[in-house]
Amino acid sequence: MVQRVHPAAEAGFVLPLSITGALVLLLSSLSLQSLVLHTRQVQAAQRTRLQAEDRLASGAQRLAAELQGRFACLEPVPLAAWQAGALPVDCPADLDSTALLRFTIDGQVVELLSWTPQPEGGELQLQLAGGGLRRRYVLGSTGVKELG
Numbered sequence: 001m002v003q004r005v006h007p008a009a010e011a012g013f014v015l016p017l018s019i020t021g022a023l024v025l026l027l028s029s030l031s032l033q034s035l036v037l038h039t040r041q042v043q044a045a046q047r048t049r050l051q052a053e054d055r056l057a058s059g060a061q062r063l064a065a066e067l068q069g070r071f072a073c074l075e076p077v078p079l080a081a082w083q084a085g086a087l088p089v090d091c092p093a094d095l096d097s098t099a100l101l102r103f104t105i106d107g108q109v110v111e112l113l114s115w116t117p118q119p120e121g122g123e124l125q126l127q128l129a130g131g132g133l134r135r136r137y138v139l140g141s142t143g144v145k146e147l148g
Contacts, residue, residue: 052108052133056126059103059110060137060144063124066100067139074100075122079115102129123147 067075073091074082082097101112109129116123121139128134136147 052128055105055108056135058105059126064139064144071100076117078117
């Protein structure tokens with residue numbers, strides 16, 4: 001039996017090739033893993049933003065209902081005039097307007113930053129407590145509409 005002698009150029013060729021292949025596979029799996037983690041992070045941020053927007057929209061709906069009901073006497077009055085003791089005469093004496101300035105929606109505090117009455121409703125601005133997301137809404141005969 002004749003043994004074949006490998007030339008010196010082919011000696012040690014398989015080991016570096018397999019190490020290189022293993023490194024390429026390792027780097028591609030790490031790259032894929034990092035892409036998946038980034039995607040999850042982006043999705044979590046989007047979900048948080050959507051939840052915040054939903055809380056503010058719910059707050060606007062709640063204020064619209066309150067201004068049509070128990071606090072109807074405050075609807076034609078700007079927010080700056082909603083002071084205890086200086087409320088319009090058609091408001092009940094025990095009406096506490098501060099309940100509309102800061103309230104909780106789904107465990108998060110929502111603050112009323114501004115209310116500007118208009119002939120058909122008004123415009124309000126809400127913000128999540130602590131300098132969170134802020135949105136403006138218009139209340140009209142067709143309901144609540146977000147302005148941005």
